Structures are given as C-alpha cells and as structure tokens.
Amino acid sequence: MQNALKSICIVGGGTAGWMAATLLSTTLRGSKVKITVVESTDIATIGVGESTVPSIMDFVQACQIDLKEFIQATSASFKLGIRFDDWLTPGESYFHPFGKVGKDINGFDFYQAWLKSLADGKVTAWGDYSPNTIMAENERFMLPPHQPQNWVLSNYAHALHLDAVKVASYCRDLCHKRGVTRIEATVNKVNLDKKAFIRSLDLENGSTVSSDFFIDCTGFKALLIDKSLKVGFEDWSHYLPCNRAVTVQTEQVSPPVPYTIATAQHAGWSWKIPLQHRIGNGYVFSSQFCSDDQALDTLLNSVSGKMINEPRIIPFVTGKRKKIWHNNCLALGLASGFLEPLESTAIHLVYKTLVHFIQHFPDNDFDADNERIFNQKINSDYAEIRDFIILHYCTSARNDTDFWRWCQNMPIPESLREKISLFRKRGQIEATPGQFFTRDSWCSILEGMKIRPLKYHPLLDGFHSQDLAKTLSENVKNIRATVLKMPNHYDYIQAHCQTP
Numbered sequence: 001m002q003n004a005l006k007s008i009c010i011v012g013g014g015t016a017g018w019m020a021a022t023l024l025s026t027t028l029r030g031s032k033v034k035i036t037v038v039e040s041t042d043i044a045t046i047g048v049g050e051s052t053v054p055s056i057m058d059f060v061q062a063c064q065i066d067l068k069e070f071i072q073a074t075s076a077s078f079k080l081g082i083r084f085d086d087w088l089t090p091g092e093s094y095f096h097p098f099g100k101v102g103k104d105i106n107g108f109d110f111y112q113a114w115l116k117s118l119a120d121g122k123v124t125a126w127g128d129y130s131p132n133t134i135m136a137e138n139e140r141f142m143l144p145p146h147q148p149q150n151w152v153l154s155n156y157a158h159a160l161h162l163d164a165v166k167v168a169s170y171c172r173d174l175c176h177k178r179g180v181t182r183i184e185a186t187v188n189k190v191n192l193d194k195k196a197f198i199r200s201l202d203l204e205n206g207s208t209v210s211s212d213f214f215i216d217c218t219g220f221k222a223l224l225i226d227k228s229l230k231v232g233f234e235d236w237s238h239y240l241p242c243n244r245a246v247t248v249q250t251e252q253v254s255p256p257v258p259y260t261i262a263t264a265q266h267a268g269w270s271w272k273i274p275l276q277h278r279i280g281n282g283y284v285f286s287s288q289f290c291s292d293d294q295a296l297d298t299l300l301n302s303v304s305g306k307m308i309n310e311p312r313i314i315p316f317v318t319g320k321r322k323k324i325w326h327n328n329c330l331a332l333g334l335a336s337g338f339l340e341p342l343e344s345t346a347i348h349l350v351y352k353t354l355v356h357f358i359q360h361f362p363d364n365d366f367d368a369d370n371e372r373i374f375n376q377k378i379n380s381d382y383a384e385i386r387d388f389i390i391l392h393y394c395t396s397a398r399n400d401t402d403f404w405r406w407c408q409n410m411p412i413p414e415s416l417r418e419k420i421s422l423f424r425k426r427g428q429i430e431a432t433p434g435q436f437f438t439r440d441s442w443c444s445i446l447e448g449m450k451i452r453p454l455k456y457h458p459l460l461d462g463f464h465s466q467d468l469a470k471t472l473s474e475n476v477k478n479i480r481a482t483v484l485k486m487p488n489h490y491d492y493i494q495a496h497c498q499t500p
C-alpha cells in the first residue's frame with residue numbers, strides 16, 4: 001500500500017460541507033478513508049444559495065442520488081436559465097438560457113450563421129433558436145428523454161432551484177446511511193505542526209479530532225484556511241461592485257416559473273428564486289451607493305406574497321483565497337471565496353473544486369506539484385466566472401443612478417477586455433479547455449446587452465442566403481413544435497416530483 005490517506009475531516013455543515021461528505025463518501029466507497037464531519041449547532045449556516053446551474057445534475061448523478069427523491073426532499077423546481085430585467089436600460093429584458101442555442105451549420109458556429117442571416121436581412125431573435133428560452137417563455141418543462149428523438153430534445157439543459165437548508169439536511173441523512181461520522185461541536189482551536197500542516201482540532205466539548213486531511217467548509221469564517229493557515233485573500237471588490245445583500249423569503253402567489261429572475265435595481269440587482277413552496281428573494285447592492293434601509297425598502301417593494309421570515313442583511317467581500325489547497329487543507333464553499341450570486345455559480349464551484357480534488361487526490365506525501373496544478377485549475381475557473389459576471393455590469397447602458405454611472409467606467413480585467421474586443425470585431429469568443437460558460441452563454445449576454453460584432457466570419461459568405469434562411473426557419477419551427485408538446489412546468493412537478 002502506498003502512503004494513503006486514512007482520514008478526512010470536513011469542518012462545517014452547510015451546503016459545502018455536506019456536498020463534500022456526500023460526494024467523497026460515494027467516490028471513496030471501498031477505500032479505507034474515514035470521513036468525519038464536524039458540525040456546529042451554535043453557528044448558523046448562511047441559509048441562502050438556492051439557484052444552481054446544470055452541473056448540479058452531474059453532482060446528483062455522481063453521488064448516486066435518486067433525482068425524484070432529491071427534488072421532493074429539497075422542494076426544488078426546475079431552472080432553464082435566468083431572465084435579466086432592466087440591465088441594459090429600464091424596461092429591457094433578455095434571457096440567458098442553459099443548453100445550446102442553434103444548430104452549428106457545416107462546422108460553423110451557429111452564432112456566425114445567425115449574424116450572416118441578419119446581414120442578409122432576415123431579422124430573427126437570438127433566443128428563438130434556444131430550446132431553453134422557448135421553454136421558459138412558455139413555462140414548459142420535462143426531464144430529457146433517455147433516447148432523444150430530435151435536436152431539441154438532446155440540446156436543452158436544466159438546473160434546479162433548491163431549498164438550501166433542506167439540501168444540507170438531505171445530504172446529512174444520506175451520509176449517515178453511508179457511514180460518515182458526524183460530530184456535533186464547535187471548533188475552538190486548530191493545531192498546526194512545524195511545517196504548517198493541521199494536526200488536530202480542539203472542540204469546545206473538550207475533545208480533540210485528528211485527521212490526515214481537512215476540508216474547511218466553515219463559510220466566510222474560513223477558520224482553517226485563513227485564520228490558521230493564513231494563505232491570504234485576492235480581493236476582487238474593485239471589479240465586482242456589490243458587497244452586501246438583504247434577503248427575505250415569501251409565500252408563493254402563483255405557480256413557480258422555470259427560471260430565476262434577476263432585476264437590475266438602482267444600486268445593484270434583486271433576485272427571485274421560485275421553489276415549490278415559497279420564493280427566495282434578495283437584493284444584492286453596493287454599500288457605497290445604498291444604505292441597508294434603502295436596500296430593504298427596495299426589496300420589500302419588489303416582492304409579492306407574505307413574508308415568511310425576517311429580512312436579513314448579509315455582508316460579503318468578493319474574491320478568493322490565494323491558495324484554495326494548502327498543505328493538508330482544502331477550502332470549499334464560502335471559505336474558499338465568493339463571487340457574488342449573479343450567475344448562481346457558488347454551488348457549481350463547490351462541485352468543480354471537489355472534482356479537481358478527486359482528480360488530484362493526495363496521499364500523505366502531499367506532493368507540492370500536485371497541489372500547485374490543482375490550484376492553477378481552480379484559479380482559472382474562478383477567473384473565468386469572475387469575468388463573466390463583470391460582463392453583465394460593464395456592458396450596461398444605464399446611467400440613471402450613481403451606481404450605474406460608476407459601472408460605465410468601471411475597471412475590468414485585461415482578460416475580459418480582450419474577450420469583448422475580439423467579439424466586437426468578428427463575433428469570436430475564444431473557448432478555453434474546461435471553461436464553464438460556453439460561447440452560447442457569452443453570446444446570450446452580449447446580444448442581450450445589444451453588443452453586436454462589426455463583421456461575421458468571412459467564410460460564411462460561401463453560404464447561399466436563401467438556403468441559410470430556410471435552414472434557420474426550419475430550426476425555429478422545430479424548436480417551437482417540440483417545446484409546445486411539453487407539459488407545463490408546474491403540472492410536471494405535480495405529476496412527478498412534488499414535495500409531499
């Protein structure tokens with residue numbers, strides 16, 4: 001036997017802690033690694049984080065979770081994308097869909113073919129070619145069939161809106177059945193050796209927990225990775241203007257729609273996340289341009305339905321740890337960093353971090369190159385998502401408040417500046433391996449913000465205009481015809497996976 005790890009201790013029982021325990025208990029089944037979760041009942045979880053992206057379905061599958069049971073247990077609804085209201089200017093809306101937009105033609109990116117059709121005078125909306133957009137507009141949903149019979153059925157994608165507290169509790173029960181040890185206690189002290197490896201944790205009940213490896217899921221406290229190991233923080237608040245949120249849950253007043261709504265407000269934006277049994281609402285804002293009281297007023301004016309809980313203010317700093325893996329400690333969830341909730345990517349980053357970690361799973365030799373390559377990968381995931389989120393702010397044409405006027409001249413990373421510049425010239429989006437947001441996602445935001453390239457790809461001139469127009473019309477008809485045969489989203493939930 002090589003110098004294998006014998007134990008992993010996960011500290012924190014929020015979404016990140018229990019996702020880690022669930023995935024690792026599945027992946028490490030058959031190994032001799034003992035998994036322990038230390039969970040404090042005195043320190044509350046953050047209790048938000050309810051909108052996801054399609055990788056949540058990969059997580060469910062990788063953990064061998066029964067999807068129907070998971071949806072029922074978490075009161076989930078389906079999510080096809082995000083509707084952005086008032087971002088370009090007040091009154092304008094666009095949809096960012098998951099899944100494919102348009103069928104590539106003769107090896108050319110569909111976006112280029114669509115640009116050529118616009119130049120030929122055929123005026124159609126980008127969203128008309130997205131199965132997800134048409135499903136969302138018509139509030140249709142069904143899980144994809146096992147053997148899709150046409151392009152539409154094999155090219156839409158979905159995620160979930162989940163009750164965060166119920167996710168942790170579902171995963172906790174599952175982990176119990178899978179042999180994960182749970183210790184209910186608050187960690188008082190982290191004990192390091194001379195090489196700055198964590199050796200043990202002192203708990204407030206007087207006991208000590210030792211382990212070969214530790215996963216810090218203590219939320220914004222970052223008790224292990226920051227307070228003890230002091231790896232440092234890369235602050236991105238100069239790029240991402242919002243630093244606080246006010247949240248409240250309200251009763252449902254109508255059936256849940258299959259998308260998140262993100263509405264631009266005078267100093268940030270507000271969300272509506274429809275679950276089966278309630279709506280999660282929040283206003284993410286910048287304290288430089290708005291007080292807590294003003295934010296609360298804005299939020300309460302934008303909600304419908306009776307309030308279920310007291311509104312809460314959540315301060316945050318955007319950025320990430322300089323090292324997400326250091327020695328024998330991995331930071332996960334809010335302990336590793338936070339990029340604001342605009343594209344609902346934090347739970348995705350929890351899953352992605354775990355996927356990289358499993359790929360680079362250490363032994364007790366703790367190879368420094370292994371740790372370095374892991375950190376490079378997760379750093380580039382963070383940077384990609386950061387740029388994508390900034391794109392929503394820096395392309396707004398709003399100048400009606402100080403916040404939006406600030407966004408007009410906001411600093412942006414060089415990587416994003418280059419991306420926008422290349423797009424403006426010829427509609428090109430450079431794909432990098434492993435990137436989460438596809439070309440279709442970038443094009444959806446840029447088109448939503450009315451940024452069109454000057455030219456399309458020169459080789460598209462070889463396409464016959466009438467043939468292209470015919471192909472595009474057939475695409476649109478096929479999408480509509482297929483979508484309109486799907487059931488209504490809420491009828492589908494009621495028939496297949498309603499929370500009892």
Ligand SMILES: Cc1cc2nc3c(=O)[nH]c(=O)nc-3n(C[C@H](O)[C@H](O)[C@H](O)COP(=O)(O)OP(=O)(O)OC[C@H]3O[C@@H](n4cnc5c(N)ncnc54)[C@H](O)[C@@H]3O)c2cc1C
Nearest residue numbers: 012013014015016046049051187218219333334341346347
């Ligand atoms: C305003 C806002 C909106 C968000 N919206 C979304 C969204 O829509 N989609 C999305 O993907 N993500 C979203 N997120 C992020 C999401 O909430 C988190 O990524 C997710 O909930 C994971 O949280 P966590 O487990 O890291 O932290 P937490 O939920 O805060 O859990 C921390 C845990 O650590 C424990 N703990 C702390 N100190 C100790 C100690 N000393 N001893 C023992 N235990 C301790 C606590 O008891 C708790 O169990 C949002 C975040 C914010 C701030």
